[in-house]
Amino acid sequence: MSNTEIIVIGSGIGGLSCAALLAHYGLDVTVCESHSIAGGAAHSFQRDGFIFDSGPSLYSGLSYSPSPNPLKQVLDAIGEPLPCINYDTWGCYLPEGNFNTSVGADQFCDILRQLRGNNAVEEWRKLQQVMKPLAEASVALPPAAIRFDWNAILTVGKFAPDLIRKSNQVLKLTGSFSNIVDEVITDPFIRHWLDLLCFLLSGLPATGTSAAEMAFMFADWYRPGVKLDYPVGGSGALVDALVRGLRKNGGKLQLNTHVEQILVKKNQAIGVKLRNGDTLTASRGVISNASVWDTLKLLPLDAVSQQWRSQKQQTPPCESFLHLHLGIDGNNLPPDLPCHHIIVNDWEKGITAEQNVILVSIPSLLDPSLAPPGKHTIHVYTPGNEPYERWSQLKRNSKAYQQQKEARSQVMWQALEHIIPDIGNRISVSLVGTPLTHERFLRRHRGSYGPAIQAGKALFPGPNTPIDGLWCCGDSTFPGIGLPAVAASGMMLANTFASVDQHLYLLKRLSL
Template identity: 60%
Template structure:
């Protein structure tokens, strides 16, 4: 048995952000990770000298401070950073044609003018004008100020005067983004483009994606002199920075430490039990970075009201992924190869086998691969039905055959960029929803909850069990890195005394 102030279950970005901030606030923190590597869906792994990102690969707002990106705010708070390389576009293979999409509003206007004409440009400018007050509202209140108790009156309230000019529009942030564009966007390509961006942001179509998420994205991507970021060392470098920050303030990370149970005594979470029998007692709180479904499995049946358990267990889940991780011979490839591409068959964006995302990060960071080689990550984002795989044995010939069949769409998409890709491969790894579930501890291999903006709400950090909080993609809208970083920050802030929270805001420039 060991003792600490706070036990955190899972070392995904949300759990590490929460743990590092709590350690900075002065709490004793132990983070328990079931995998042998930290990072959850953002961890990196190596094969034969190739270093792969397991998950996220598109970053922005991280290479400068102050920034509205919650992860950047966490890094500033714990005094950690890493080296970034910048770029400004990704390749698009869409039904209307192929082009490079650059961040920045003027650049996209050039694409619209070429593909759709002056009327489309006019609508785009009207859209930017309508979104501007929402973007300003989102950017005015830093995520670092948020907490889920009455202390928010002081931490968020300090930004109220600056927010006043935008309150007339701010109500739209609570709904779905499709309501923002009504009466403005009539051009079908702009509509479809926005729908694609929403899906890539949240795993949901536009009519279900939070307007606040999209307003944040527009504020970040469609401003002057904007650039996208990639961390040298891959996504694992971000995890390394968070782990350093955790350790700097005395926090501990335990790997291969699988939590089998949350210990509840007298209706209060008081610690966790590991699979190997070890008990870690928590004086202040237990915080779960596991998904809502997996967290429920850890809580004793009698500790939760049946209605709450049923409600959370019934949370709909986004679909899963197919993955290709490839290490290739890069000899003779074009020097203008891009880092990112999206390949879309048609505008039924959420249809299985329709949308493919491609990342070639060694274009930006050659150290990710041996000399003369590239690493490539290809995936179908949140469109692979788990039910196709649910009852298969991983060792079966049926499973192996289905892997080959369902990965073919990714090979074909990649062949549009590198026609002889199959002959170049030196490392080939095919991941399925079962892989996603096994290595990332993802319920049904899911991208996360499928909660419709304006109709269904995320629960935030608190649970009916005293002393048990949650963070991660099950608690805060938006599934990508900014959202899970925000969730970890909010959970940490909600435990911290308001005086320490206000001091942290001053320390990072707010």
């Protein structure tokens, strides 16, 4: 038996953000991670000298401070730098044509003028005007100021005057983004484009994505002089920074440590039982960074009411992923090739249709250290549109499984051929990941991208559970699937364990 103050189950970005900040606040924290690599869906791995990102490929708001990105706020709070490479352009392969676009407003207007004419540009400019006060409202209250107790009155108080002034806009942020789009946009291409952005942010189209998520994106992506970021060393460097912040303040990360059950005594979470039979006790509680469905699997049957269990079990999941990780010969690639590309096959199918949207990332174009000399690392994936049902009855390593991997990955190869026509002659390493891969290595229910909770119809539940001393963080607790959202969930929960003086001092140090 081993003792600590707080146990965090899972080392995803939400769990690591929470744990690193708890350690910064002086608490004794132990993170239990079942995988051999930290980082959850954002971990990186190596094959034959190639370093692959397992998940996220687009980052922003990480290269300057103060930043509205909660993940950057966590890194600044724990004092861990994250060197980044800046860029602003990515490639698009859409039904209307192929083009490069960039963050910032003006260049996209040029694209719109070419594709749709001046009326479309006027609509986009009008949307920007509508979104400007909403974007300002979306960052008026930084997540770093929030905590989940009555002391939030004190930490949020300094931001209250600005929030009151923006109260009308704040109310609009609680609804669906489509409510705003419907008032401004009639051009079909712009509506499709906004659906695409929403899908990449939340796994849902504009009808299900909260206005707050899109307002935050507008605040970040369409401001003057904006650049996108890529961490030097890839997503693994980001994970390493959070782990350093955890360990330098006495926190512990235990890899290959699979939690079998959360221990509950008299409605109090008191620790965890591990698969190897060991027990870890926690004097102040347990925090689950697992998904809502996977957290339920860890609870004793009699620990919560059947009604609460059923309600949580019915949380709708987004679909899963297919991944294609490639190491290739990089000779004679175009010198101006963008590092990221978005491919949409058919708008009319709907943005969430299976295998309709494909993303391509070639991060070694920015950071050559991710591949051997003369080579490149490529990550192609279908972002949350691969049905788990197509895989659920297959056995890993069976002939049927291998055949399905080959068949279902063809759409990714076809997308990649738009960008590198002779890709088939360049392959050094080729790996296909499926929903079963997600389920196995990330311990994700159905290999899911996260909850598909629709804005305006249901709310994310936050960190609380019916069990005293058991909290949750991660994508099942806070709107948005990307790294900023899960980092925010972990930061807000960690703040709750800090004294008000500690919390206020942190806000002052972050210049928020």
